[in-house]
Amino acid sequence: MTTIMWIVVAILVLNTLGAIITVLREVRDISTTWAWLLVLIFLPVIGFGIYMFAGRGLSAKKVQQIQEQYVAGVDAFLALQKHENNRNRLLPPSDLSPASRELVNLFLNTDQAPVLGNNQLQIYTDGEKKFAALFRDIDAAKSFIYIEYYTIYADQLGHELQRHLVAKAKEGVTIKVLYDAWGSLGATAKFWRPLTDVGGQVETYFSSQHIFTDFRLNYRDHRKVVVIDDAVGYIGGFNVGDQYVSRAPKFGYWRDTHLRVQGDTVQALKVRFLMDWNATVKDDKQIAYSVKPLENTEPSQLNTPIQIVASGPDNHHQQIKFGYTKMISSATESVWIQTPYLVPDDTVFDALTSAALSGIDVRIMVPDMPDHPFIFRATQYYANALTALGVKVYHYQNGFLHAKTMIVDGKIASVGSANLDIRSFKLNFEINAFIYDRQVAGQLRDIFEDDLKKSRLLTMEEINHQSRWLHFKQRFSRLLSPIL
CATH class of the missing domain: 3.30.870.10 (Endonuclease Chain A)
Structure with missing residues (x-):
């Protein structure tokens, strides 16, 4: 081999070794580990710049x-x-209700968050x-x-x-x-x-x-x-x-x-x-x-019991994600969700599909326009996958939907800063109000129903007519979902 080829090989080998050492220095879940290895290995040198920007943890x-x-x-x-x-x-x-008490106890145990009334x-x-x-x-x-x-x-x-x-x-x-x-x-x-x-x-x-x-x-x-x-x-x-x-x-x-x-x-x-x-x-x-x-x-x-629950990378419990998952799995009638970004991890994805396949009315409303291109394509990927498994996904068409709400059985609701995505679950500091009040849940349900009038239902026919290029962009974005 020529000198130039030896230099290229040496750079690739050192880059690969550096990627492995860099990623394994911090404890991450497997999907995030592989996503960063993909970036660092297939984007030599440049990938480390991206990692410095988007991969470093808190000290x-x-x-x-x-x-x-x-x-x-x-x-x-x-x-x-x-x-x-x-x-x-x-x-x-x-x-x-028993389901509400279980959710309350979950937050007491993971966040020491008291449920407070008189609101x-x-x-x-x-x-x-x-x-x-x-x-x-x-x-x-x-x-x-x-x-x-x-x-x-x-x-x-x-x-x-x-x-x-x-x-x-x-x-x-x-x-x-x-x-x-x-x-x-x-x-x-x-x-x-x-x-x-x-x-x-x-x-x-x-x-x-x-x-x-x-x-x-x-x-x-x-x-x-x-x-x-x-x-x-x-x-x-x-x-x-x-x-x-x-x-x-x-x-x-x-x-x-x-x-x-x-x-x-x-x-x-x-x-x-x-x-x-x-x-x-x-x-x-x-x-x-x-x-x-x-x-x-x-x-x-007392009236309108509420728990204020915070989560962030300083705590491994992922309290808000656990709360979302518990709400979904406890549903007996309906789960209605609004989120600007639909990039769930495997736990939340499985909870949603399990509920839908069990006959629960699972509806998710997302925007019909992007504010972040990669996240929008990843949202499209998961919207397609969930639709194929019986979840009703709606695209809001009267502007940009940024609400982060969940309503279960018209009895329990959550409103806050946390999206239904991995970034909110693991990478950002978030805060939500979990509300145990039928009247408030009913108001949020009415708002959701009014938004349905300004939305369109995603269908398998529409998914099947999406171009191969669009599907490629969706799948590529999905590969990066653990770090988006």
Whole structure:
């Protein structure tokens, strides 16, 4: 062989050895391991650049910081609930169905998440209405405003949010904002200066405010949480940006689902924010876990039991995925799901197909347009596969569907930040509200039925007429699904 050939062979051998060593340094499931080996071996040298961007895990130090604040937050919350009735309210209510009680116990065991009653909910599916309500609540704040979003863009809506926060900061209200640098491109220190100059505090979750010094795709803070004065909380799928209020021509109408919460659950949202904030900032900026004790109402007076469940790469339990799987497997009548990304792992895929083949009415609604090309093609692959096994898949056609909801038997529901995809299960920090209330589940079911009028059913005839090239793109994207 020529010298050049020897050099090429040497590079390929070293690249392969480097790929094996790099991937096996961290404990991963088999599918993710093979996906990264595929990238690193078949894209010599370039693959390592991709891995540095999308494959690196969290450092042991960061994981320890998160876990320490998790323990501190849970301990503080439980310690404040000294009244006997309040202690009982941290346990599954006796009137829950057996399936609901099992789900409650799952989250108690994996996330120490208490089920809390005495709540009132408002459901928002329109961005303009959601942010109008949020800005009214911000304007009425007297003590503090805590905000955590994956995306806060420096656009018209982002500046509008900032103006409301600046006004309250000038009145002496404590303002703390936590956001993800990768999800909030453009929201630099300069953008936030009007707020920080009047005393507001702004931090990026475990990262620099500049993406070039935070060159990492995975392990992002995908949560969306707002807590105001121990009185009002928000949780759901809306981020902060013009596209989320339907001002972006690319997406048209933005269809999402968000909850406004009043009652005991606000304290659970507050604890979650404090955990994330304290795990991010230096010691001198940390906040004491001043959680308000629950009201001393009798259990018989409680309504709308809710569990706030968080998951992330700091915990191997994959709590929200376990919750989704448990909900699906416990269904006796129906499972209705809305998700922008349908990239389930084998466990969730098998649960969905098992339910459908058992005669359960399984319906999944996804967007009919892409916002991420590879994920859209992978979603198409799984939509086709699930349709062939009896799941009804609908494509929403009145804009972009970004809602993350699940309704089971019209009795239990989940609303939050977690998509039905591997990234939400394993790679990002997520938060969902699991709701044990027939009335709320019924409202979400009505919303789903209204969305059906703006959707089309995927059929085997349509799948069979898809081109070979489209099928190739779907299958190739599916190969990368563990790392998308």
